[in-house]
Amino acid sequence: MYLLIPAAGSGKRMGSDRNKLLLQVRSQPIIAWTLLAAEAASCISWIGIISQPHDWEDFKAIVADLKLTKPIEFIPGGCTRQESVYNGLQALPAGAKQVLIHDGARCLATPDLFNACAEAILDCPGLIAAVSVKDTIKVVDKSGIIQSTPNREQLWAAQTPQGFDVQLLKKCHAEGVLQGWEVTDDAALFEKCGIEVRIVPGEETNLKVTTPQDLAIAEFILSNIN
Numbered sequence: 001m002y003l004l005i006p007a008a009g010s011g012k013r014m015g016s017d018r019n020k021l022l023l024q025v026r027s028q029p030i031i032a033w034t035l036l037a038a039e040a041a042s043c044i045s046w047i048g049i050i051s052q053p054h055d056w057e058d059f060k061a062i063v064a065d066l067k068l069t070k071p072i073e074f075i076p077g078g079c080t081r082q083e084s085v086y087n088g089l090q091a092l093p094a095g096a097k098q099v100l101i102h103d104g105a106r107c108l109a110t111p112d113l114f115n116a117c118a119e120a121i122l123d124c125p126g127l128i129a130a131v132s133v134k135d136t137i138k139v140v141d142k143s144g145i146i147q148s149t150p151n152r153e154q155l156w157a158a159q160t161p162q163g164f165d166v167q168l169l170k171k172c173h174a175e176g177v178l179q180g181w182e183v184t185d186d187a188a189l190f191e192k193c194g195i196e197v198r199i200v201p202g203e204e205t206n207l208k209v210t211t212p213q214d215l216a217i218a219e220f221i222l223s224n225i226n
Contacts, residue, residue, distance in 0.1 A: 001043045001044055001045060001098060001099075001100055001118040001121075002044075002045070002046045002048070002092055002093070002096045002098070002099045002100070002166075003038055003044050003046065003047045003048065003099070003100045003101075003102060003114070003161075004048045004050060004075075004085065004088040004089070004092075004099055004100070004101045004102075005031075005034060005035075005038070005047065005048065005049050005050065005101075005102055005103070005104045006050050006077070006081050006084045006085055006088070006101065006103055006104060007019070007021050007031060007049050007050060007051040007055075007059070007077070007104035008050055008051045008052050008055075008077025008078065008081075008084045009021075009081070009105070019051070019052070019055050019058075020105065020209065020210075021034075021104045021105060022055070022058055023215065025107065025209075025215060025218050025219050025222060026219060026222045026223065029062050030104070030105060030107045030209055030218075031049075031059065031062060031104050031107070032062050032065075032066060032107075033107035033108070033222070034102070034104050034105075034106065034107045034109070035047070035062070035063065035066055035068060036066065037107075037109055037110060037111050037114065038070070038102070038111075038114060039066070039068050039069065039070060040111040041111040041112075041114035041115050041118070042111070042115060043114060043115045043118035043119070044070060044100075044114060044118070045070065045071075046070065046071050046073070046093065046096075047068075047070055047071070047072050047073070048072075048073045048074075048075050048088050048091055048092070049072060049073070049074050049075065049104070050075045050076075050077045050084045050085070050087060050088045051074065051075075051076075051077050052076070052077050053076055056074050059074065060074070073091060075087055075088050075091040080182070081184065081185075082173075082176065082182065082183055085101060085173070085186055086173045086177070088101075089166065089169060089170050089173060092166060096166050097165070097166055097167075098118075098121045098122065098163060098164065098165060098166060099163065099164055099166050099169065100114065100117055100118060100121070100161040100162070100163045101160060101161065101162050101163075101164070101186055102114070102160040102161040102162075103160045103208060105208045105209045105210065106159065106160055106206055106207070106208050106209075107209060107218060108203070108205045108206050108207060108218060108221055108222070109129075109159075109160070109161065109203065109206045110203060110206075113129060113161065113202065113203055113206065114161055116129075116200055116201075117129055117161040117162075117163045117200050118163065120163065120198065120200050121163030121164070121165075124196065124198045125164070125165045125168055125190070125195055125196060125197075126162070126163065126164045126165065126168070126169075126186075126187060126190045126195060126196065126197040126198065127162065127163045127164075127197060127198040127199070127200050128158050128159065128160070128161075128162040128163075128185070128187045128197060128198075128199060128200065129158075129159040129160060129161055129162070129200050129201070129202035129203070129206065130156040130157060130158050130159055130199050130200070130201075130202050131156065131157050131159065131201070131202045131203070131204055131206075132152075132153075132155070132156055132157075133152045133155040133156060133157055134152075135152070136149060136152060137149070137150055137152055137155055156199055157202075158185060158187065159202040159203075159206050159208075160185075162185060162186055162187055163200075164186060164190070168190070168195060169186060169189070169190075171193070172186075172189040172190055172192075172193045172195070173186075173189060175189070175192075175193055176189050176192070179192075205221050
């Protein structure tokens with residue numbers, strides 16, 4: 001299975017002046033934990049890291065330190081996550097039929113989750129890891145006034161990995177460029193194109209490290225499982 005890791009973001013919301021994936025959790029850069037999980041996942045045979053070229057030197061040093069055995073390719077990132085994944089799709093080996101896409105900032109995903117998604121994508125066009133929502137969710141307008149309370153039994157919090165048929169995803173990205181769609185994950189492109197996307201049970205600990213508070217939570221979780 002081929003894996004693309006979008007890692008082209010900045011550290012703005014983290015309050016950092018560099019790529020947040022270079023920040024450390026338990027003496028390892030965030031991206032290192034993501035790569036170690038991918039390395040341990042038996043399904044993964046190739047990894048593409050999509051990032052800005054000015055970060056390549058740092059990322060290559062991390063890969064070297066980890067002594068990973070799987071082939072790693074560095075792919076230029078875009079201005080948005082959507083553009084970065086588009087670039088990543090073009091860089092996949094010619095024989096790639098399915099692909100997993102996993103945000104580098106989700107450094108707590110386990111090898112088991114990668115393997116479960118890789119197995120499931122063989123039987124459907126698209127999927128996402130997700131967990132059911134436990135909180136009551138409110139739809140609020142720009143004035144801060146509640147408009148509605150959706151049934152939480154139908155609400156799931158999207159995670160990554162997300163898996164897709166490569167040719168279908170390429171077509172959806174091309175349509176997105178043509179239509180000017182701006183989405184925050186690839187599943188949304190499938191939804192806009194009317195293609196079915198399945199849910200695979202995610203992991204409660206699979207948070208996306210975005211803020212300093214997330215960094216502290218990731219540190220706590222890793223301290224208790226490693």
